[in-house]
Each structure stands twice: as C-alpha cells, then as structure tokens.
Amino acid sequence: xxxxxWPSVLSALLIAYPLLLSTPFQQRLGALVLLYAIxxxxxxxxxxxxxxxxxxxxxxxxxxAYAAMGAYAHFGLSPLVGLPAGVALAVVIAAVIGVPTLxxxxxxxxxxxxxxxxxxxxxxxxxxxLGAAVGLSGPTVPRNVFDLSFVSxxxxxxxxxxxxxxxxxxxxxxxxxxxxxxxxxIRDSERAARSLGAPAGRTKLYAYMLSAGxxxxxxxxxxxxxxxxxxxxxxxxxxxxxxxIMAALGGAGLLFGPLVGAAILVPLEELSNSLLGGxxxxxxxxxxxxxxxxxxxxxxGGILTLITRYAExxxxxxxxxxVPGADHAA
Amino acid sequence: xxxxxxxxIVGGLLLGAVYAxxxxxxxxxxxxxxxxxxxxxxxxxxxxxVAYVVYTVFGGGPLLGAPLATLLxxxxxxxxxxxxxxxxxxxxxxxxxxxxxxxALLLRYSVFWWFGANFLTLPQNIVGGTIVAFGLRIEAxxxxxxxxxxxxxxxxxxxxxxxxxxxKMLAVAEDATAAQLxxxxxxxxxxxxxxxxxxATGLAGALIATFFYIVPTVGETLxxxxxxxxxxxxxxxxxxALVAGLLIGVIESLSGYLIGAVYKDIVVYAxxxxxxxxRPQGLMGKS
Numbered sequence: 001x002x003x004x005x006w007p008s009v010l011s012a013l014l015i016a017y018p019l020l021l022s023t024p025f026q027q028r029l030g031a032l033v034l035l036y037a038i039x040x041x042x043x044x045x046x047x048x049x050x051x052x053x054x055x056x057x058x059x060x061x062x063x064x065a066y067a068a069m070g071a072y073a074h075f076g077l078s079p080l081v082g083l084p085a086g087v088a089l090a091v092v093i094a095a096v097i098g099v100p101t102l103x104x105x106x107x108x109x110x111x112x113x114x115x116x117x118x119x120x121x122x123x124x125x126x127x128x129x130l131g132a133a134v135g136l137s138g139p140t141v142p143r144n145v146f147d148l149s150f151v152s153x154x155x156x157x158x159x160x161x162x163x164x165x166x167x168x169x170x171x172x173x174x175x176x177x178x179x180x181x182x183x184x185x186i187r188d189s190e191r192a193a194r195s196l197g198a199p200a201g202r203t204k205l206y207a208y209m210l211s212a213g214x215x216x217x218x219x220x221x222x223x224x225x226x227x228x229x230x231x232x233x234x235x236x237x238x239x240x241x242x243x244x245i246m247a248a249l250g251g252a253g254l255l256f257g258p259l260v261g262a263a264i265l266v267p268l269e270e271l272s273n274s275l276l277g278g279x280x281x282x283x284x285x286x287x288x289x290x291x292x293x294x295x296x297x298x299x300x301g302g303i304l305t306l307i308t309r310y311a312e313x314x315x316x317x318x319x320x321x322x323v324p325g326a327d328h329a330a
Numbered sequence: 331x332x333x334x335x336x337x338x339i340v341g342g343l344l345l346g347a348v349y350a351x352x353x354x355x356x357x358x359x360x361x362x363x364x365x366x367x368x369x370x371x372x373x374x375x376x377x378x379x380v381a382y383v384v385y386t387v388f389g390g391g392p393l394l395g396a397p398l399a400t401l402l403x404x405x406x407x408x409x410x411x412x413x414x415x416x417x418x419x420x421x422x423x424x425x426x427x428x429x430x431x432x433x434a435l436l437l438r439y440s441v442f443w444w445f446g447a448n449f450l451t452l453p454q455n456i457v458g459g460t461i462v463a464f465g466l467r468i469e470a471x472x473x474x475x476x477x478x479x480x481x482x483x484x485x486x487x488x489x490x491x492x493x494x495x496x497x498k499m500l501a502v503a504e505d506a507t508a509a510q511l512x513x514x515x516x517x518x519x520x521x522x523x524x525x526x527x528x529x530a531t532g533l534a535g536a537l538i539a540t541f542f543y544i545v546p547t548v549g550e551t552l553x554x555x556x557x558x559x560x561x562x563x564x565x566x567x568x569x570x571a572l573v574a575g576l577l578i579g580v581i582e583s584l585s586g587y588l589i590g591a592v593y594k595d596i597v598v599y600a601x602x603x604x605x606x607x608x609r610p611q612g613l614m615g616k617s
Contacts, residue, residue, distance in 0.1 A: 053427045100607040106423050107366035111557045112606050118554060119599040126592055237550065241435065248428055282443035282546075285435050292432025296418050300425035 010256070011165075018157050028153040033259075033266045034160035035222055040246040040258030041167045042214030046207045047244060048252035049175055051187030052102065055240050056113030059097070059120050060212040062235040063090040064219030066124070069136035069229045074129075078146040079138050083220040087213045094212030095205065102204045105190065114237065121235040135230025138223065148224045156225050163221065164259070167214050172255055174210070183207055187253070215243075238285070245292055251302030260304055265291075337466055338587045339580055344468070344476025345538075346579020347572075351479040352534035352552070353559035354486055354571040355527030361566020362503040362523050365419055365426055369410075369434035371553025373528050377403055377535020378544045379441055382450055391456050392474070392540055399536035400529045407528025411521045434549065442546035450544040457540050475537035482533060483575075486526065487568045499523055503566070551595065558602040 014034075018027045039061060046052050067086030068079035075081075101112040124130050142149035150156060174180050182203040185193035194200045223229040233239075246265050251257030265288070272284045299306065356370045367373075380402055381395035388394065410433065418429040457471040490496040499519045501509040506516040542548070559578055563570025578598060586594035 047424075051423060053424055055427075055431070100603075104606065107360075107427060108561070110368075110427050111366065111561070112603070115554055115557065115599050115602045115606075118550075119596065119603060122592075122596045122599065126596075241431070245428075245432075248424060252424055282439045282447075285439035286443060289432045289434070289436030289439060292428050293414060293436060294432075296421070296425040296429035296432060297414055300418075300421050300428070 007256075014161055018154055024153065027157055029267055029270055031153045031156040031160055031225065032270070033262045034157065034164050035218060035225070036242065036246055036266055037259040037262040038160060038164050038167050038221075039215055039218035039243045040250075040262055041164065041171060042211050042218060043243045044211075044247045044252060044254075044258050045171055045174065045183075045214070046204070046211040048247055048254070048257065049180065049187065050183040050204055050207050051253075052204060052208070053106075053110045053244065054113045054208070054211075055110050055237070055244065056097070056115075056117035057211070057215050057243055058235055058237060058240040059093060059117050060090040060215040061219035061222070061239055061243075062120065062124070062229070063087075063093060063212075064216030064221075065223035065229040065234040066130060066136065067216070068220040068223045069138050070130070072138050072147075073131070073136045078144075078148070079220065079224045080146055080148055083217065086216045086220050090212040090216035091209045094209040098205045098208040102201065102208060113240075117235070117237055117240060121231050121237075124235055125231045131230070133231060135228055135234065137228040140227070148221075149227060153225075156221075160221060163217060167217075168255060168259075170210070170214070174207075175255070179203055179206065184253070241288075245288060248302055249291060249295055251304030254302065254304045254308075257302050257304050261302070264303075333465070334587075335584075337468075338583050340466060340468065341472065342580035342583030343576055344472045344579070345583065346576035347476040347479040347483065348534050348538050348575075349555055349559055349579055350572040350575025351483050351537075352531045353556040353563070353575050354483050354568045355530035356556045357560045357563065357566055357568060357571045358486075358490075358523055359527045360560065362499060363415070363419055363520060365415065366430065366557075367527070368427065368430040368553065369437060369549075370527075370531060370556050371551070372434045372437040372549035373403055373406070373531035374535040374538075374552045375441065375544075375546065375549035376406070376437060377532035378539040378542065378548065379445065379535075380532065381536040381539035382452060382544050385452055385456065392536055395539070396478070396533055396536040399532035401532070403532025403535075404525040404529035407524040407526075408521050410528070411524035415524065416517070416520070434553070438546050438549055445546065447546065452540055452544075469541060471540040475540060478537060479534060480572075482530070483568065483572050486530065487572070489526075490568060495522070554599065554602070558598055558605075561602065561605060 017030050021027075021030070039057070043054065043057050047054055047057075064083065064086035067082035067089060069082070071077040071082030071085065072079050097113070097116050101109055101116070104112055125133050130136065139147045139149050148155075148159075175183070182193065182198045182200070185196070185198050186200050186204060190200050219234065223234065226233070242265070246261035247258040248261065249264060250259065250261030268287065269284050272287065276283055295302065352370070352374050355373075356367060359365060359367055377399040380399035381392065384390045384395035384398060414429055414433065418425045454471075457469075457474055459470055461468050461470050461473060490499065498509070498514045499522065501512065501514055502516045502519040509519070510516055555578065559571055559574045562577070563572070563574035578601075581601065582594045582598055585597035589597070
C-alpha cells in the first residue's frame with residue numbers, strides 16, 4: 001500500500017484547498033491550475049511517455065472549446081452537449097494529422113504539428129461560421145445548471161478535480177498496460193522497439209488520439225469557464241506552449257509531473273499579470289522562456305525527477321539491497 | 331501571361347531570395363548537428379529590430395544596419411551554441427526541442443516587453459524609391475534585399491563546397507569523431523556553423539526590415555516559412571533551400587494576388603502539410 005500514500009495525501013490536499021484558501025481569487029487560481037493540469041496530463045501521454053513532442057495540441061483544445069461554444073451559439077444547446085462532439089472531432093483530427101506526421105521522427109514531428117496548428121488557426125480566423133476573428137460566446141445568463149456557467153469558481157474547481165482524477169486514472173492504467181511499455185520503449189528508441197516487435201506506428205497513433213480526446217475535454221471546460229472562445233484563446237500556439245512547458249517542468253513522462261508544473265506556472269502567470277498589468281504579458285513569457293531553457297539545459301527530466309532521485313537515494317540507504325547484482329540490473 | 335502577373339512573380343522571387351537566405355542557416359545547422367533551431371524565425375526578427383534601432387537611434391540605413399545585424403546575430407549564434415546547444419545536443423530529444431523553443435519565447439517576449447506589440451515600419455524612402463525597368467515597377471528596397479540575399483546565399487554555397495573551411499564543416503557533419511581524429515575541432519566548426527546560420531538571419535532580417543512590418547511575433551511566421559523551405563529543399567542542402575525559397579516566395583505572392591492577402595499564409599502552410607503527407611523526404615530528397 002506504500003505507493004498509495006502520496007496520491008492519497010495529494011488528493012486530500014486538493015479536495016481541501018478551496019475550503020482552506022477560500023477567496024474568489026484563490027479558488028479561481030485553483031480551478032485554473034487543475035484545468036491546465038488536465039491539458040498537460042493529456043499531452044503527457046504522447047509527449048511525455050511516448051516522447052513525441054507535439055507543439056500542436058492546441059488544435060484539440062480548440063476542438064473542444066469551439067464544439068462547446070458552437071453547441072450553444074448555433075443550436076441553443078448546453079455547451080456540455082458539445083463536449084462529446086468536440087472529443088469525437090479531436091480524435092478524428094488526431095487520426096488525420098497523426099497518420100502522416102507520426103511517421104516523422106523527432107524534430108520533424110514537432111515542426112509539422114506547429115504548422116498544422118497555425119493552419120487551423122488561420123482557417124478558423126477566416127471562417128464566418130466559427131465567428132472568424134471574434135469567436136463564439138456561451139450563454140451570458142445561465143438558463144439552468146447544465147449551462148455550466150457559474151459566478152463562483154468553486155463548482156468549476158470540483159468539476160475539474162474529478163476530470164483530472166479521471167485523466168490521471170486513465171494515464172495510470174494505460175502506462176501500466178502493455179501499451180505503456182510500448183510507449184516508453186518507443187521513446188527510448190523507436191528502432192529498437194520496432195525490432196523487438198512493438199507495433200510502433202499503431203501505438204503512437206492510439207496514444208495521440210487518446211491524448212487529443214482528453215485535451216479537447218480541457219478545451220471545452222476552458223471555454224465554459226470563460227464563456228467564450230476566439231482564435232487566440234482557443235487556437236493560439238501559446239496555449240500549446242504552456243501545456244507542454246507545464247508537463248516538462250514538472251516532469252514529462254511522470255504521472256504527477258504535469259500537475260506539479262501547472263501548480264508552479266499558473267500562479268506565476270496570474271501573479272505577474274496582476275502585478276505588472278498589460279506589460280506583464282510580455283514579461284511572463286520571458287520568464288516562461290527562461291525557465292524552459294534552464295530545464296532543457298540542466299534538468300531535462302523535470303522537477304519531479306529531482307525529488308524521486310532524492311527519495312530513491314534515501315530509500316537505498318535505509319534498506320540496502322540484499323539481492324546480489326540487483327544494482328547492476330537497475 | 332498578363333503583365334501584372336509578371337510583376338507579382340518578380341516580387342515573389344525577390345522575397346523568396348530572402349527566405350532562401352535565412353532558411354539556408356536553418357538547413358546548415360540541421361544538416362550538421364541534426365538539431366532544429368525553433369528560435370530561427372526569432373533570430374530574423376532580432377535582425378529586423380537591429381535595423382530599426384540603427385535607423386531610429388543613428389539615422390542609419392541598411393548600409394549600416396545590415397552589417398551590424400549580421401555581426402550581432404553571428405555573435406549571438408556563437409553564444410547560444412556554447413551556452414545551450416553544445417549541451418542539449420547530447421541530451422534527450424525533448425530537451426533539444428524545449429531548449430530552442432524556450433530561447434524563441436525568451437527572445438520574442440523580451441523584444442515584446444521592450445518595444446511593445448505595435449507594428450513598426452521603417453520609412454519608405456530609406457532605400458530610394460521605385461525602379462522602373464522593362465516596364466516593371468520594383469521597389470528599390472525589395473530589389474536590394476533580393477539581390478543581396480541571392481548573392482550571399484550563393485556565396486554560402488561556395489563557402490561550403492569550395493573552401494577548406496567548408497570541407498572541414500562537412501567532415502564534422504559526416505562524422506564528428508572521425509573529423510576530430512583528422513585534427514578538426516568539431517566544437518569550433520559547429521560554433522562557426524552557428525555563427526554563419528545566425529549571421530544569415532541577421533542579414534535577412536535587416537534586409538526585409540526596409541519593407542516588411544516589424545513586430546515581435548513575426549518570427550513565428552518566418553520560422554514556419556523556414557521549416558517549409560528546408561523540408562521542401564531537403565535537410566542540409568543550401569542549393570535546395572535556394573530553389574525552395576524562391577518557389578515559396580512566388581507561390582506566396584501569387585496566392586496573395588490571386589486568392590487574397592489573408593490566404594497567402596494558409597496556402598504556404600497547407601503546402602507544407604500536404605508535403606508531409608506525400609513527400610516527407612523533401613522535393614529533392616531521395617525516396
């Protein structure tokens with residue numbers, strides 16, 4: 001049961017957070033951290049575990065956001081109805097993008113995803129049905145609870161917490177399965193994984209589609225919380241960048257890495273925005289950039305690897321291995 | 331062919347030469363070190379701002395701005411190589427992508443913070459007026475930028491293929507360890523490659539600054555142009571980048587003229603994406 005101690009403590013803290021720190025600002029901050037953690041955890045499946053660094057995940061985020069707002073703006077339905085449509089759309093788009101781009105390796109895949117994301121943004125910006133440059137709005141006055149339009153951030157907080165829990169559960173189940181081992185093998189060396197019989201192409205594609213579907217859920221909730229979506233907030237490349245930085249800062253390929261990254265970067269951004277005002281927007285991303293460069297240069301595994309390494313070292317000192325050659329195998 | 335169309339094509343070729351110039355820097359680094367500089371477009375952006383500062387502070391034109399931008403960016407390239415690239419090159423892929431991507435954000439938003447998000451332009455007459463030849467009307471600024479970019483790209487090709495330095499660089503690209511055994515320092519050669527690549531972006535930036543809009547986020551668009559050019563022309567090939575750059579310049583100008591200005595980027599990006607579908611190895615690459 002030992003491995004469950006930390007997740008339980010973490011869950012208890014997350015459940016108690018909005019009750020302990022209960023100002024509207026703190027609750028909203030908490031909800032945003034969880035929302036970005038959902039998106040970053042979704043990215044983590046393909047970007048972290050499989051090592052396919054997608055910089056175009058905002059496309060899927062936008063699918064969810066536009067589907068949720070479109071359901072209201074065009075059909076007068078609850079944005080919630082748009083959510084499954086957004087997920088379906090994201091999964092289909094992921095398959096269409098994934099089939100050609102996942103054949104490409106490494107940097108090439110990242111470049112391709114940037115180009116696709118920018119292409120989608122430009123097309124949407126010029127599509128009247130999707131509100132062009134203005135975007136789409138949700139219900140200004142909620143008609144009932146299913147419009148998911150609340151003044152307080154508290155309902156969002158618990159909603160996002162549940163969704164994050166489900167996302168992490170899925171990630172955990174997937175990474176513990178045969179597919180998870182394939183994904184990590186592909187990240188370490190795709191050629192080696194293939195030669196050992198791992199179906200690399202298919203596995204990467206499934207991971208990409210799963211990741212896309214989950215990202216679009218985050219996008220849908222984002223639009224519901226803010227009540228609107230436009231090309232910048234729903235399809236801007238900076239959203240992709242934020243998502244992948246959070247995962248990488250916390251620890252790409254670690255279950256709780258994205259949550260840790262979001263818990264550091266979201267408050268940082270909100271703080272610098274409120275302290276510095278409009279000028280702060282630029283400075284926030286200067287700091288973001290500096291952080292990424294520093295992680296890449298000095299700690300590519302992310303912050304959590306520092307902690308796990310420390311814990312491992314302590315654990316080893318306490319209970320020395322009695323199996324001869326165990327160190328060698330590790 | 332209508333007369334306006336010729337005019338549009340010539341304009342596209344001139345812009346395409348500038349695309350070729352900065353893309354050849356990207357392709358050089360990629361070919362030598364197998365690393366993509368995601369900050370490449372932002373290097374061009376820095377070159378544009380150098381030209382802008384040279385004009386607003388010293389009142390100097392491209393004659394002063396272009397060499398200065400080349401020199402400053404080349405220095406930046408060497409610094410970036412030694413401070414960042416040399417270490418992340420050996421690291422995991424995620425670190426390589428994050429490293430240059432972080433650099434891109436750092437540069438883009440430092441400029442944003444300092445200069446603001448406004449569109450800046452240099453005065454129209456900084457490179458005198460319009461030239462009329464064979465009935466074609468060409469802005470002198472575009473003509474100068476296109477011709478200089480073409481010459482420098484060709485010079486770069488000659489440098490890589492006809493000089494001892496070029497041979498040494500190619501040797502390092504082929505096999506760094508073997509090159510080291512022959513008495514070539516891979517570190518020095520790779521730093522020189524970064525100096526050349528970044529210098530080319532600085533020059534390209536200063537050249538297009540005379541007629542392009544100057545804005546911190548322009549690097550993003552230019553980076554994608556460079557990606558398209560390099561993947562079209564084949565990785566590591568300067569002549570490939572030249573042909574592809576000219577082609578993209580023409581396609582962009584034609585689609586801007588025939589379909590509408592807002593669609594010209596869409597056409598270029600769509601071209602890239604369809605290329606990935608059908609010929610991921612590039613226009614001139616082996617299948």
